[in-house]
Amino acid sequence: MYKKKRSITIQDVAQTAGVSVSTVSRVLNGKVDVARETQDRINGVIKELGYTSNLAARSMRSQKKNLIGLIMPDIAYPFAIEVMKGVNRAIAESDFDLLVYTTGDVRKSGRASAEQKYVSLLTHSISDGVIIVAPVVAEFNSDEPIVSIDPVMSNPSYPSVHATNxxxxxxxxxxxxxxxxxxxxxIGGRLELESANRRLMGYQDSLAKADIPIDQELIKSGDYTTVSGVTCAHQLLAQPNRPTAIFASNDQSAMGVFQVAEEMGLRIPEDLSLIGFDNIPESKYLGLTTVDQFIFEMGYTATQMLIKLINDIPLNDQTFRMQTSLVIRSSCRKIGG
Amino acid sequence: MYKKKRSITIQDVAQTAGVSVSTVSRVLNGKVDVARETQDRINGVIKELGYTSNLAARSMRSQKKNLIGLIMPDIAYPFAIEVMKGVNRAIAESDFDLLVYTTGDVRKSGRASAEQKYVSLLTHSISDGVIIVAPVVAEFNSDEPIVSIDPVMSNPSYPSVHATNxxxxxxxxxxxxxxxxxxxxxIGGRLELESANRRLMGYQDSLAKADIPIDQELIKSGDYTTVSGVTCAHQLLAQPNRPTAIFASNDQSAMGVFQVAEEMGLRIPEDLSLIGFDNIPESKYLGLTTVDQFIFEMGYTATQMLIKLINDIPLNDQTFRMQTSLVIRSSCRKIGG
DNA sequence: ATCATTTATGCAACCGGTTCCAATAAATTT
DNA sequence: AAATTTATTGGAACCGGTTGCATAAATGAT
Incomplete structure (x- = not known):
């Protein structure tokens, strides 16, 4: 039913207006060397026919598309959403529009290989540049600017922004x-991500510095989801000599700890101290003490960097380190206090 | 710096593999009539060169793009985010990928005129179909399927899903x-949207049915934002004979009421009952009694409808009415109770 | 009145793919 | 061995635009 209806092309406009296709293209692109009169006529026809140009066709030839791509495997978790909000803000302040690309699920796409596919999908087709969240490949062969947020390695070959994890x-x-x-x-995060490694390192080094031996029984590896938080919390809290505090490597897994604690009748912070990482919006309501990594700002900054790249303005720094900051709420308490 | 690097095209692959472009295209599209041996060689070259096809060029000729577009003027408010989550879920379960298009700000685009532009932008170029959130125009000239969420009118010319407002x-x-x-x-919402009108009507009719005269002083018109909620709450609560309860036409404006109440030292629900509409995630934490309109499900359903349309499966209903449901939490109390 | 410019427009190539059709070679049939 | 069929592959048109170049008409200069 839909396939038949052919849409109105520049050819139709040209024919109706009695001019050549090139002339129509010129008025569409605001080129000056077209007679006023002709311009008006063509504009009239365009309006009358309800013509709108075909993005695909156009972007195949022309340079500027005024479109920025944002690639994320999944857009339904808090981190992604905060990033999007930040990007959204920067976009709103710019001339660019935004195209968010997602497969809806990390698992739907085999990561690495798929990643390159998505990048070029947006990249040399449609957008002027791309922001990619948590990429796992080290290098992209792309003809367009790329900025990454939270990349695999500390120093990828492309510009990036990440928190001081x-x-x-x-x-x-x-x-x-x-x-x-x-x-x-x-409770650890996805170990293929640099952020997860850095946080784990911070955990271990702090303990070492305080002369506390590292107990492998206290280190559980999750994947940044609430579900994995639940699993790990169970493992942690079922131990005879259970920990008095839990450091969840992101707020989502901390939310899992809240759930398990409630199940087990453990009060936070009275019976168990809990600290997270990220400071997603929900944390405020839960009173979770956490490390703010300013996700919104990371999205905002990445977008600004990308716009600079697109406009050929050199970057001050290839990698922007977003300063984290501890926000103390009510999920931790002095031991025995 | 970026402009020069030309990306790898199908021509390059063909040349390197010593075959014609058409042959490469065939193996790319999994056509059977290519010799095993040739297929392998070409696939080798593709991998070696890191070739990925140009979406724009491809979608110009072929039918199926396996891409769904979602158009929203702004993606940074809770309603939009919930819709996205729902769409995301349906996408994850399907063969399709998702492209969310936004300008980042309603004001950046002159609505109506821009709307058509965006639709055709995604529509006859790149995607197989489009979901549009809160559109204001009555009809789109598009050659592709469209489903709208929360449209201007109750019965637009295109399929839609909306709550029983x-x-x-x-x-x-x-x-x-x-x-x-x-x-x-x-506290009213954006009156150009049908949802805002229907809710206002519900408010008035209920009052009429209960034989309570309508007091215009009690009806303030906002625009669904928290800021407008604050403004309206001020106006409402500054009155000498102030209301004992407030019905905010969406949760975001109800959040504004929370703020103002706190400022004025009014306790909710002790001094003021408050009810919202939407049931956004934040409401749970605030204990806001509200009307759940299942935004997630609306996004999910809209996507399923769209996929049906794309596959030429007829819809049971042109417009899907999502049943709302009152969720009682702790922001309302018996008067004098 | 003639020649040089400028202005407005059309022609045709091109972007990077897809697809129909024809061509060639190899395999089968008679 | 000739005729027919089948399996591969290349050629070329096409999708809907943009753009450099050529041309024609109009204007200005001499």
Whole structure:
């Protein structure tokens, strides 16, 4: 039913207006060398026929598309949403429009291989540049600017913005330590991501510095989801000598801990201190003490960097390190206090 | 710096593999009539060169793009985000990928005129179909399927899904009325949207049915934002004979009421009952009693409808009415109770 | 009145693919 | 061995635009 209806092309406009296709193209692109009179006639026809240009065809020849692409495997989790909001803000302030590309599910696409596909999908077709969230490949062969958020490695070949994950973890741990905690459980994130590694390192180094031996039983590896938070929390809290505090490597997994604690009748912070990482909006309501990594700002900054690249303005820094900051709420308490 | 690098095209592949462009195209599209041996060689070259096809060029000729477009003027408010999540879910379950298009700000685009532009932008270029959120125009000239969410009119020319806004408002009001409230303030939404009108109607009709005269002083018109909620709440609560309850036509404006109440030292629900509409995630944390309109499900359903249209499966109903449901939390109380 | 410019427009190539059709070679049939 | 069929492959038109170049008409200069 839909396939038959052919849409109105520039040819139709040209024919109706009695001019050549090139002339129509010129008025569409605001070129000056077309007679006023002709312009008006063509514009009239365009309106009358309801013509709109075909993006695909256009972007195949012309340079500027005024479109920025944002690639994320999944857009339904808080981190992604915050990034989007930041990008959205920067977009709103610019001439560019935004195209968010997603497959809806990480698993739907075999990561690495798919990633390159998506990049070029948007890249040399449709947009002027691309922001990619949590990419896992080291290098893209793309003819367009790319900025990444939270990349695999600390120093990828493309510009990137990421939080000071290591320092953030140190801050979280020193806070817990300062409250007198000695048995601190850790719920890790997706280890293929640099952020997860850095946070884990921060956890371990803090312990070492405080002369507390590392107990492997206290380190559980999750994948940044609430579900994995639940699993890990169970493992952690079922132990006979259970930890007095848990450092969840992101807020989503911390939410899992909240759930398990409630199930088990453990009060937070009375019976268990909990600290997260990210500071997603929900954390405010839950009173979760966490490390703010300013996700919104990361999205905003990445977009600004990308726009600079598109306009051939050199970047001050290839990688922007977003300073994290501990936000203390009510999920931690002095031990025995 | 970026402009020079030409990306790898099908021509390059063909040349390197020593075959014609058409042959490469065939193996790319999995056509059977190519010799095994040739296929392997070409696939090798493709991998070696890191070739990926140009979406724009491809979609210009071929039918199926396996891409769905979602158009929203702004993606940074809760309603939009919930819709996206729903769409995301349906996408994840399907063969399709998703392209979300936004200008980042309603004001950046002159609505109506721009709207058509965006639709055709995605429509006859790149995607197989489009979902458009809160469109204001009555008809689109598009050669592709369209489904709208929360359209201007109750019966637009295109398929749509929207909540039972009128009934939802009635439910909210009857609840308030049943608690003994007689002076009920109303904070309206964007009146160009059908949803805002229907809810207002529900408010008025409920009052009429309960034989309570309508006081224009109690009806303030906002625009669905928290900011406007604040403004309206001020106007409502500054009155000498202030309302004992407020019905905010969406949760975001209800959040504005929370703020103002706190400022004025009014406790909710002790001093003021408050009810919202939408049931956005934040409402749970705020304990806001509200009318759930299942935004996630609307996005999910719209996507399923669209996929049906794309596959030429007829729809049971042109317009899907999502049943609303009152969710009672802790922001309302019996008057004098 | 003639020649040089300028202005307005059309022609045709091109962007990177897809697809129909024809051509060639190999395999089968008679 | 000739005729027919089948399996591969290349050629070329086409999708809907943009753009450099050529041409024609109009204007200005001499």
């Amino acid at each position: 290591y320092q953030g973890a140190i801050d979280a741990m020193e806070y817990l330590l300062s409250l007198g905690h000695k048995r601190i459980g850790y | 009128y009934q939802g408002a009635i439910d909210a009001m009857e609840y308030l009325l049943s608690l003994g409230h007689k002076r009920i303030g109303y």
